[in-house]
Amino acid sequence: MHSVVEILSVGNELLLGNTVNTNAAWIASQVTSAGSEVGRMTTIGDNLGDISCALKESLRRHPDFLIITGGIGPTFDDMTLKGVAKGLGRRTRLNANAVRLIRSHYARRFKGRSLRLTKPRMKMARIPEGSVPLHNPVGTAPAVRLTLGRTQVFCLPGVPSEAKAIFLESILGRILTKARGRSYVERWLRISGLMESSLAPIIDRVMSHTPGIYIKSHPRGIENGRSHIELHFSTLAPSQSVGIQRVSKAVGEMKKELRARAVRVGRCTEAPWGASRVRSSV
Amino acid sequence: MHSVVEILSVGNELLLGNTVNTNAAWIASQVTSAGSEVGRMTTIGDNLGDISCALKESLRRHPDFLIITGGIGPTFDDMTLKGVAKGLGRRTRLNANAVRLIRSHYARRFKGRSLRLTKPRMKMARIPEGSVPLHNPVGTAPAVRLTLGRTQVFCLPGVPSEAKAIFLESILGRILTKARGRSYVERWLRISGLMESSLAPIIDRVMSHTPGIYIKSHPRGIENGRSHIELHFSTLAPSQSVGIQRVSKAVGEMKKELRARAVRVGRCTEAPWGASRVRSSV
Numbered sequence: 001m002h003s004v005v006e007i008l009s010v011g012n013e014l015l016l017g018n019t020v021n022t023n024a025a026w027i028a029s030q031v032t033s034a035g036s037e038v039g040r041m042t043t044i045g046d047n048l049g050d051i052s053c054a055l056k057e058s059l060r061r062h063p064d065f066l067i068i069t070g071g072i073g074p075t076f077d078d079m080t081l082k083g084v085a086k087g088l089g090r091r092t093r094l095n096a097n098a099v100r101l102i103r104s105h106y107a108r109r110f111k112g113r114s115l116r117l118t119k120p121r122m123k124m125a126r127i128p129e130g131s132v133p134l135h136n137p138v139g140t141a142p143a144v145r146l147t148l149g150r151t152q153v154f155c156l157p158g159v160p161s162e163a164k165a166i167f168l169e170s171i172l173g174r175i176l177t178k179a180r181g182r183s184y185v186e187r188w189l190r191i192s193g194l195m196e197s198s199l200a201p202i203i204d205r206v207m208s209h210t211p212g213i214y215i216k217s218h219p220r221g222i223e224n225g226r227s228h229i230e231l232h233f234s235t236l237a238p239s240q241s242v243g244i245q246r247v248s249k250a251v252g253e254m255k256k257e258l259r260a261r262a263v264r265v266g267r268c269t270e271a272p273w274g275a276s277r278v279r280s281s282v
Numbered sequence: 283m284h285s286v287v288e289i290l291s292v293g294n295e296l297l298l299g300n301t302v303n304t305n306a307a308w309i310a311s312q313v314t315s316a317g318s319e320v321g322r323m324t325t326i327g328d329n330l331g332d333i334s335c336a337l338k339e340s341l342r343r344h345p346d347f348l349i350i351t352g353g354i355g356p357t358f359d360d361m362t363l364k365g366v367a368k369g370l371g372r373r374t375r376l377n378a379n380a381v382r383l384i385r386s387h388y389a390r391r392f393k394g395r396s397l398r399l400t401k402p403r404m405k406m407a408r409i410p411e412g413s414v415p416l417h418n419p420v421g422t423a424p425a426v427r428l429t430l431g432r433t434q435v436f437c438l439p440g441v442p443s444e445a446k447a448i449f450l451e452s453i454l455g456r457i458l459t460k461a462r463g464r465s466y467v468e469r470w471l472r473i474s475g476l477m478e479s480s481l482a483p484i485i486d487r488v489m490s491h492t493p494g495i496y497i498k499s500h501p502r503g504i505e506n507g508r509s510h511i512e513l514h515f516s517t518l519a520p521s522q523s524v525g526i527q528r529v530s531k532a533v534g535e536m537k538k539e540l541r542a543r544a545v546r547v548g549r550c551t552e553a554p555w556g557a558s559r560v561r562s563s564v
Contacts, residue, residue, distance in 0.1 A: 014307070014323070015320040015323065017310030017313070017320070020303070021303055021306070025302040025303065028296070029298070030299070032299055038299070040297075040324065041325035042323070042325075043306075073501075075481070075482045075498075077496075118479065120483060124479075139501070140477075159501055161503070197402045197406075197422065198400075200358065201400075214294070216295060216357075218295065219441055
C-alpha cells in the first residue's frame with residue numbers, strides 16, 4: 001500500500017480566483033518525489049463550517065497525512081485552528097510552547113525589544129486540544145501537528161515561504177519514512193505530428209507491455225497543422241532502480257512505435273532521475 | 283441568496299504536482315466577476331471511483347453550477363464522462379449530435395478530408411444519458427451539459443484554451459443570468475510598516491463600520507525590517523454602484539486609520555471597478 005496524502009487549502013482568495021494555488025502544487029510535487037501519493041486536494045473558504053466539514057470528510061478517507069494550509073494567522077478570518085477543533089468536537093487552548101515560539105520569533109525579529117503579546121498575537125498560540133505547535137523558521141504563526149487515528153494532520157500558514165519552510169523542516173521526513181524507500185520516477189517525451197486520438201491505442205499497447213507504468217498525454221496545441229503532445233511516463237516503484245528500469249523500457253517501446261509511424265520524437269526534458277522534477281504550468 | 287459554483291478538476295498531473303491548477307483559478311475569477319461565488323474546489327485523479335464520489339458529494343451540497351474540467355479526451359485515462367454516469371447510476375451512450383460535432387471539427391481541421399472515426403475518436407461522443415454535447419470552438423472533444431435537480435453540471439476539457447473558450451461561449455451567460463445583476467467589486471491597498479498582528483484590530487474596526495465588506499490581509503514579506511502587506515477589499519453587492527460605494531467607504535476609513543498611525547499607504551492597483559480584476563500569484 002502506498003502512503004496517501006491529502007491537501008486542504010483554506011482561503012477566500014483562492015475561491016475568488018485572486019490567488020493561484022501554487023502551494024498545493026508545490027506540496028504535491030514534494031510528496032510525489034518523496035514516494036507518496038496525493039489522493040485529493042480540496043480548497044475551501046475562510047469559514048468554520050466548511051473547515052470543520054472538510055476535515056471530517058478527509059479523515060473518513062483515512063489518508064496517512066492531511067496537510068492544511070492557510071488560516072492560522074492573527075486576523076479575524078484566520079480560523080483554521082478553530083475549524084479543526086470544531087470538526088473534532090474539541091476546544092482550542094492557549095499552548096505554552098506556542099506562546100514561547102511566538103515570543104522568541106518577535107525577540108529575534110526585534111533584536112530583544114519585547115513586544116506586547118496582544119490578543120491577535122496570542123490568538124496564534126490558541127491551538128486545538130491534543131495538538132503540538134511546530135517551529136516556523138520564517139514567520140510568526142507556529143504550525144500545528146495532530147495525530148488522529150492513522151492520520152497525521154498538519155496545519156501550515158498560507159504564506160508560501162512559510163508553508164514551504166515548515167514542510168521541509170517538519171513534514172517531509174515523516175513522509176519519507178512512511179514511503180519506506182518507494183521511489184517516484186518520471187520522464188517526458190515531446191512528440192509532434194500525431195493527434196491524441198491516434199496516439200491513444202499506442203499508449204494502451206505500450207502500457208500493457210510495461211506494468212506499473214502510467215503514460216499520460218498532454219496536448220500542447222497545433223502549430224503549422226502539426227499536433228504537439230507531451231508524453232509523461234511515471235511510476236511509483238519499490239526502489240529507484242526498478243522505477244528507472246520500468247520507465248526506460250516504456251520510453252524505449254514508445255519511441256520504437258512512434259518512429260515506425262515517422263512521428264517526430266524529441267526528448268522534452270531529461271530531469272535527473274528521481275529527485276528533481278520538471279514542472280509545467282498550463 | 284448568492285448563486286454558488288463548485289469546481290471539480292480531474293487529472294493525475296495535478297495530484298503529481300506537475301501542473302499548477304490555473305484552470306480552477308481562471309474559472310473562479312470569471313465566476314466571481316460575474317457576481318457568483320465559488321463554494322469549493324476539488325481536485326482528484328483520473329479514476330472512476332473518485333470521479334463518481336466527488337460528483338455525488340458535490341451534488342449533495344446543491345450548488346447552482348458544478349464545473350468539471352479534465353478527462354473528456356480520447357485516451358484510456360479520460361474517464362470523467364464515465365465517472366459522472368457511474369455517480370448517477372446512468373450509462374454513457376453514443377450521442378448523434380456529439381458525433382456530428384466531432385466530424386465537423388475534423389472536417390474543418392483537415393479541410394474536408396474525411397477522417398476515420400476510430401474507437402478513441404468515437405469515445406469522445408459517448409456521453410452520459412440525459413446530457414447534451416456542447417460545441418468546442420478550439421479542440422475536438424465536445425463539452426457536456428447536464429441538469430441534475432437545481433444543479434447545472436458542465437464537463438469541460440482540461441486543456442486550458444479549450445476550457446476557457448467553452449466557458450465563455452456556453453457557461454458564463456448562464457452564470458450571469460443566475461446572478462441577477464449582483465456585482466463583485468474589489469480594490470487593493472498596499473501598506474508598509476505595520477505587522478499583520480497590529481493590523482488585525484484595525485481591520486475588525488473598519489469592517490464593523492462597513493457592512494457587506496470583506497477585508498483580507500496578505501503578508502508579502504519583510505524588506506529592510508518593514509512588513510509589506512496587501513489589503514484586499516471586496517464585496518458582492520446587489521448592484522455595481524452599491525458595491526463601489528461600500529468599497530470606497532471602507533478604503534477611505536482604512537486610509538484614515540493607517541495615516542493616523544503614520545503607516546505608508548500606497549494604491550496597489552486601480553483596477554477598473556467591477557469587470558476587470560487583478561490577479562496575484564503567490
